[in-house]
Amino acid sequence: MMQITNGDKATLVYIGEDYYQDFVTIVNKGIEMFYQKVLTILTCLDLSNNSFHGRIPEEIQMLRSFRVMNLSNNGFSGEISLALQNLKDLESLDLSRNQLSGKIPPQLSSLTFLEALNLSYNQLEGSIPQSNQFMTFTNDSYRRNPKLCGLPLSRKCNEVGLRMPPPLGEDEDSWLYAMSTWKIALIGYANGLVVGLCIGYTVLNELGNKWVEKFKKCGKRNRRRCR
Structure with missing residues (x-):
């Protein structure tokens, strides 16, 4: 050859x-x-x-x-x-x-x-x-x-x-793949929840401070008008 x-x-x-x-x-x-x-x-x-x-x-x-x-x-x-x-x-x-x-x-x-x-x-x-x-x-x-x-x-x-997704029929690999997917989803959900609570707390705290300040000013004059 x-x-x-x-x-x-x-x-x-x-x-x-x-x-x-x-x-x-x-x-x-x-x-x-x-x-x-x-x-x-x-x-x-x-x-x-x-x-x-x-x-x-x-x-x-x-x-x-x-x-x-x-x-x-x-x-x-x-x-x-x-x-x-x-x-x-x-x-x-x-x-x-x-x-x-x-x-x-x-x-x-x-x-x-x-x-x-x-x-x-x-x-x-x-x-x-x-x-x-x-x-x-x-x-x-x-x-x-x-x-x-x-x-x-x-x-x-x-x-x-x-x-590539895990091969069909390999239960252990499929289970690990599913668990890793759920972990990612839960981490994203937890992060979103924390950010949402922080924003909500900040907004409510700001509104509360304004209401208390307004209440104090009105209390000196006539509290009934400020209800």
């Missing part, structure tokens, strides 16, 4: 013949395709449905001839490797159903040949890049990443960041 440079010309060489005689079935750009023979123009890596785990290795950037990469249904974790930006010929990338987290690297928008992208069923977050090929992908590319936002999703991003 590496480019073998012969002078200024880059050529691809398989070990053996010019093509494999064995047939193979490959998921290419989201479509399952059957190949009776594999020509050298097809450079594909399909490691899906295994138990690989850990971070996507940086060494993958050495395989610059990739056109199709499928690492779905594994246990890859951590952030999406920036090494993928060096695979300039990549046409299809499937990283779905892993445990990838963090933001989608905006550097991946430099993959201008990328026609199919699947990042669904991960733990990605933040805004989706809004340039080049990323403008062509649909909601299906990002399904089940509840902390992702921005087009093509209907979930909008804000400057502070998304505040």
Whole structure:
């Protein structure tokens, strides 16, 4: 899968013949395709449905001839490797159903040949890049990443960041979330009550002082007139 440079010309060489005689079935750009023979123009890596785990290795950037990469249904974790930006010929990338987290690297928008992208069923977050090929992908590319936002999703991003409600079914987290909400409401109510009492006391005290002063002045003349 590496480019073998012969002078200024880059050529691809398989070990053996010019093509494999064995047939193979490959998921290419989201479509399952059957190949009776594999020509050298097809450079594909399909490691899906295994138990690989850990971070996507940086060494993958050495395989610059990739056109199709499928690492779905594994246990890859951590952030999406920036090494993928060096695979300039990549046409299809499937990283779905892993445990990838963090933001989608905006550097991946430099993959201008990328026609199919699947990042669904991960733990990605933040805004989706809004340039080049990323403008062509649909909601299906990002399904089940509840902390992702921005087009093509209907979930909008804000400057502070998304505040997600507690997951359904987690009674303890839901209870803590409800208690924190009530605490905020009670604090606001108490502050408003104190401010209201202070204002009321000030107004009544001022009116009382004026009434006492008026009563004293009138008492010297005729108290009945001042009733």
